[in-house]
Amino acid sequence: MALRVSIGQYYSADSVIHRLDPRIKLTATVVFMVSCFFVSSAATLALAAVAVGACIALAHVPAGRLLSQIRPIALFLVVTSVINLFFVQTGDLAASLGPIRIFTGGIEAALLYTLRFFLLLLAGSLLMLTTQPVALTDAAEKLLAPLERWGVPVSQVTLILSIALRFVPTLSQETRNIVAAQTARGADLEGKGAIAYARACVPLLVPLFASALRHAENLGRAMEARCYTGGAGRTHYHELKLVARRDLPFAFGVALYLAALVALSLLA
Template identity: 40%
Template sequence: MISDISIGQYFTGNSFLHKMDARMKFILVFALLVFVFLCKSFFSLALMVVFTVFAVILSKVPFKMVLKSIKPLVIIILFTALLNIFYTTGGTTYFEWHSLKLTEKGINTAIFMAVRILVLVVISSLLTYTTTPTMLTDAIERLLSPLSVFHIKVHTLAMMMTLALRFIPTLVEEIERIMNAQKARGAELETGGLIARSKALVPIFVPLMVSSFRRAYELAFAMTCRCYTGGEGRTRMKQMKLKPRDFIAAVFVAALLAGVLVLNHFFEAVI
């Protein structure tokens, strides 16, 4: 169970994407997500798909792992597709039943939407597969650092994120332990209706809260012992430096934008 946690799941590797600066990756992924929404025709979207597949190959993350990140979203994708099939009408009508109409435009939109979501998910999960959570929070901290002008404590926020990520596996382990302990005392966690089951969760979450506070207290002690006094005067072991490969990637993504816009212009829009 522990190994199943995929939040911040980093795939150890040494690829082009792994070596890129996390800040650049962050910005580029954000740009790519916007590009996906700019796509109007099947051809521009196809270009994005090709690019995404290329990026996955470049990252050397196994396809199996990428599929795993899609799995939880299958229902959402199907649901979106289904809604779009019947709510968008236009073009040739293939099938009609009461107010439900299956039209050419409906099918096109449904496929378009499904592919769009898939691309969104794969691109953003590539970011977490190729960047350690630490690097990611570091990147966020640095990208947001201009906000400190407005007295927003960016470092504190980033530290909180790091600690949250760090403690997810620990707390999952803890939940398992508490559940087993309560089961050993005869708690029934897997039977009964929704209400009975939610009630059964109380004796799990109360001890979890208590122990989390104790952990937080001890962790604060340990951090003090290691001279942590907040963001001021801190240095970093891992420096972030933009390298030629980051600019190559940026140019590549810019070219992709041009491609998307050109294809949008020359081919018929689906939505």
């Protein structure tokens, strides 16, 4: 059983995207993800694809590493495509097999919705690969800081997010260790098919849950021993600073993308 989880793992490289301020990257990624829901034509889809492709090229991230983050949720893309293919019955009849009929509108919807979700996931994966988890949570804390005026515990929420991102690779390694230990004891973890695969994962749940609790308890003790309080007045070892020469061209590119998307949407 090959259990590989790359979500939350940072890919170190010296690129334009890596050097950007994390607040700019986080804001741009959220804006792009929201804009994907307004992609409704081939022209806007091509524009979004060009935008993501340009960022990937600038980031110098291997395509295999990028796609490996999307692999765990590939089933979602397949289900989305199938639902649109068979349940959208607009346009001309393209194919018919007994009670199953496929229309041109269903084919267009399957392609459009699947590809735009794929681009959305690519943008999120690129953000995770080019931004360290600590920098990402610091950026989220800075951007959401105004909400603390209304009593929202921003610092506590971002701390939880930081810990969750930090422990994804750790728990992934723990899972591989448990699989190796169970296999060495003669356990059959090579189930075939969805049901067999789910049954093969059951023996891993208890030791993995116990390992997660152990890590959480050790972390809590370490934070308590260091008198961690968090909240207002907490400082950061790395202070975030916007650099005009580095960050403004990228921000201008995001604004240009939004303007082009609006123009193409109005012309469609």
